[in-house]
Amino acid sequence: MIIARPSDSIHPRICRALASLAGLMCAASVHAGSVSSYYPDFDASGWTTEGSIFECSLSQQIPGFGMAVFYHRAGEPLSFYLQTPDSPMQAGKALLTSQPPVWRQDLTVKDLAYVDVTRSRRPVSLDASHSRLLIAELGRGMVPTLMRRAWFSDNESVHVGLSPVRFGEAYQNYHACAAELLPVNFDQIERSTVFWPVNSRELDETQKAQLDDIITYIKADPRVLRAEINGFTDGAGNARDNLELSRIRAFAVQSYLVQNGLDENMFNTRFFGATPEFRIVREERSAEDRDRNRRVTIRLHRE
Structure with a gap:
């Protein structure tokens, strides 16, 4: 894995492209106006499906940050959350965007919504509507990305992205699990x-x-x-x-x-x-x- 040093000045779009292609995690944490970007490794960015008749989850590990999880408990609507031992994101509103992967630069960036961010181990939790929006973008092969200012510096932003690599097959397994959930918990x-x-x-x-x-x-x-x-x-x-x-x-x-x-x-x-x-x-x-x-x-x- 390549880590950008504090003196490196890497443009966020370049960093995102490299991250999608080669698992780069940019961490230019001191440079004014810099971006700390967290994206799954390209060669290990698969999604994991776990479930039973009581609950189903679809998750992806994000190196240096934590986990991204779609979660559906029996009797309750679908949800999505980010989980991390120590969130670098400042509390407030994050911009949720849909970014094209490096191999599809013919596609354009699309802003999706502003979502709440808290200072906790689950800094971002999304309702069913926003969760389905993420699934739709991943299904299109896009890279949903959350952007928020870092809590430790007003001159640095944090980008957390999800990889669409091998999402389709994992989602089919998750969808089959969700179909078997009990009607109540x-x-x-x-x-x-x-x-x-x-x-x-x-x-x-x-x-x-x-x-x-x-x-x-x-x-x-x-x-x-x-x-x-x-x-x-x-x-x-x-x-x-x-x-x-x-x-x-x-x-x-x-x-x-x-x-x-x-x-x-x-x-x-x-x-x-x-x-x-x-x-x-x-x-x-x-x-x-x-x-x-x-x-x-x-x-x-x-x-």
Whole structure:
């Protein structure tokens, strides 16, 4: 690897071209108006795909800087982040551009967006929209590049780029992984609440769809060993009737889970009627208040 010394005055465009071609990491850190550029090595710039039904990632190592990672967790949108032990980038706004590789100088540089930069181990985190934009540019064979002033010098900027080399095949593997992700993750269902219409005793299709996601997750994750099911009603009506109604609803949920393949022994099912201390809204003043209290909760426990 070639490292540009502080006395070298390398034009940023030349540095980027060399970086794309031969793995150059420019580090002209003292020269006024200089650029510290970080690009993957050409001969080792492949992308790595890792994943399971719980999460998928597509990453590339950036020498001297850290990692660039596309990340998709089950039940959540795609994201992208840069990870580094010590970011040279100043907090603020970075310019995200799309640069042509050295072998495609017929293409032009395109400014894509301004994105937030923080002083942290993940200085740049992008939402799904910007992440898909990066993927599209890499798919075109372009070099997405973030440009931001260095935190240690107002006269130096930091450029961090991604290489499109061997991106296509890795992305296909990542895309196949993402297609197999579960519909939800553990955090989304660890504490679930099934709300009930007035006087209803049977599960409707919306409630069943919510429970189907829980069933799918529990079957996929052997670490989930037990679950608590608790039934509650609103404060309207007779206390004895409410207790019975909360029992019927709680066991309707348990029965559906068991009928769809879960072990009955994993459930501890209880019912509390309209017991005031367990209400979400202690003093019910409206139909909306009662709607919030009329529920069955499910709490999953994982080893």
